[in-house]
Amino acid sequence: MLIVWGSRGDLQPILALALGLKKVGRKVLVFATPPATTMIKDAGIECIEATENMSMVFEEIFGKFDLSDRSCSGIVKLAKGAMAFLNSQRYVATQTTDMRSALAAAKKFQPDLVVVPNIMYGHMVSIGEALRVPVVTFDMQINHPTSELPPFTMEVGKVPTCMNGYIYSLKSRAYPKTVKPKFEIMRDICGLPMDTYTDGSPFQIWPHELPQFCACSPAFIPQPKEWPASKVMTGWMFHQGGRVGSTMSKLQAFLKAHTPVYVGFGSMKGNPDFCRNITTFAITGLKLAGVKGVLLGGWAGLTREALDVSTEDGRHLHAWAVDNVMEVESCPHDWLFPQCAAVVHHGG
Numbered sequence: 001m002l003i004v005w006g007s008r009g010d011l012q013p014i015l016a017l018a019l020g021l022k023k024v025g026r027k028v029l030v031f032a033t034p035p036a037t038t039m040i041k042d043a044g045i046e047c048i049e050a051t052e053n054m055s056m057v058f059e060e061i062f063g064k065f066d067l068s069d070r071s072c073s074g075i076v077k078l079a080k081g082a083m084a085f086l087n088s089q090r091y092v093a094t095q096t097t098d099m100r101s102a103l104a105a106a107k108k109f110q111p112d113l114v115v116v117p118n119i120m121y122g123h124m125v126s127i128g129e130a131l132r133v134p135v136v137t138f139d140m141q142i143n144h145p146t147s148e149l150p151p152f153t154m155e156v157g158k159v160p161t162c163m164n165g166y167i168y169s170l171k172s173r174a175y176p177k178t179v180k181p182k183f184e185i186m187r188d189i190c191g192l193p194m195d196t197y198t199d200g201s202p203f204q205i206w207p208h209e210l211p212q213f214c215a216c217s218p219a220f221i222p223q224p225k226e227w228p229a230s231k232v233m234t235g236w237m238f239h240q241g242g243r244v245g246s247t248m249s250k251l252q253a254f255l256k257a258h259t260p261v262y263v264g265f266g267s268m269k270g271n272p273d274f275c276r277n278i279t280t281f282a283i284t285g286l287k288l289a290g291v292k293g294v295l296l297g298g299w300a301g302l303t304r305e306a307l308d309v310s311t312e313d314g315r316h317l318h319a320w321a322v323d324n325v326m327e328v329e330s331c332p333h334d335w336l337f338p339q340c341a342a343v344v345h346h347g348g
Contacts, residue, residue: 001029001111003102005121007054007267007299008036013140013215013237017115018045029109031102033057043239048105050098058269058299060085066273068281092182099186103127118143118206122179123186125210129198130190137212144214144231145172145207146224168207176205240334251294254326255339261286262336264296265346272306279306280314282344283321293325294340303327 004014011032018028022045030040030047033054040047061082066074085091106114106127114128118137128135141152145168150159159167183205184194196203214223214233223233254260263282270278279295279302286293295302304321308314337343 001031001106001109001113001127002115003117003121003124003127004030004032005050005052005117005119006033006036007058008039009266010117010140011036011040012239014115015040015043015045016237016239019043019239029105029111031105048101050101052094052098054267055299057085057091058267060091062269062274064271066277067268067270068274068277092185095182096185096189099123099189103130103189106131118212122206123183125208126183126186126190126192129192132198135210137208137210139212139214141216142214142221142224144212144224144227145169146226148224148226149221172207179205238334248328248331251326251328251331254292254294255336258292259339259341260292260294260326261289261342261344262294262296262340263302263344264294265298265300265302266296267299268346269299275300275302276306276308278302279304280308280317283307283317283325285344286325287317287320291341294331294336295321295325295327296331297327297329 002014002018004011014030014032018030018040021028028045030037030045031050032040032047033050033052035053035055037047037049062078065078065081067078069075102124111131111133114125114131114133114135116122116124116128116135116137118139122137125135125137139152142149143152145165147161147165149156150164150167151171154167187194187203192198194203209228209230211230212232214231215235215237216233217235218233221233263286265278278300282295282302283293283304295304297303304318304325304327307318307321309318
């Protein structure tokens with residue numbers, strides 16, 4: 001049983017894993033957050049949808065803020081807004097419903113193994129303990145303490161390497177406190193003790209000693225040397241086979257004539273100021289570089305129509321974009337990216 005939280009960028013690697021398991025004869029059940037679950041179902045994988053819908057969650061968390069504002073006040077506003085929503089009675093109730101649904105699905109499916117993400121759904125590890133089956137956790141980034149690299153939310157080189165261990169130590173004390181309430185709800189639902197595993201050993205939220213894989217290439221980030229054998233970097237999990245419909249005929253013609261630069265930010269979302277600022281930034285960059293571009297609208301709705309055309313510069317930029325930038329709402333990356341000269345992407 002594979003459990004996953006997130007948008008397409010989170011679900012697609014797990015779909016690749018599910019298809020790989022199915023190919024070698026394993027029966028697979030996925031429990032995941034919509035709307036990207038349609039991709040899993042279309043691939044022929046049994047999938048149970050959570051109540052939590054990521055498009056609505058991202059709208060609640062990010063839709064009121066300008067994510068391009070990286071000032072201290074902007075970051076604080078975003079953090080406060082996100083925490084207020086994530087701790088709201090409505091959101092906690094939604095996740096509690098999904099905890100019960102995931103446990104019920106697991107009891108019916110009777111898996112031999114439960115695979116759970118450490119971020120947002122980390123509390124789901126209790127399902128494996130309740131069913132007395134092995135649990136493997138996973139991440140798409142480095143997410144286990146190491147002196148070699150900072151936490152994945154920090155830029156490498158921002159702090160001296162000697163500080164990495166100290167930062168992880170702080171995180172290991174602070175982070176578990178923020179997510180402990182959800183772990184306690186899940187353990188109560190599963191009928192498990194709060195502070196210990198069923199064998200009596202102390203319960204660990206993070207970091208933990210459970211088997212854990214990082215779906216990142218060691219060619220991109222070498223696996224930390226001090227990681228224990230239970231922590232493994234597996235490499236990327238790619239799912240290829242995105243379909244290009246007839247509605248993409250204009251894009252196909254554009255790609256035959258040009259080798260453009262792709263710019264897109266997937267499920268990143270923000271308020272209208274964010275949409276305008278990021279669109280302006282993207283199209284201005286393409287214009288200054290003197291290249292043709294493909295602009296993916298994504299959940300932020302990036303489009304030349306978001307440009308401020310009340311100024312002469314804005315009108316000129318809009319006119320340039322009409323002639324030089326192909327806009328698409330969404331498109332299979334595995335099909336599009338090889339046809340581009342470069343890719344500018346948020347990494348999700």
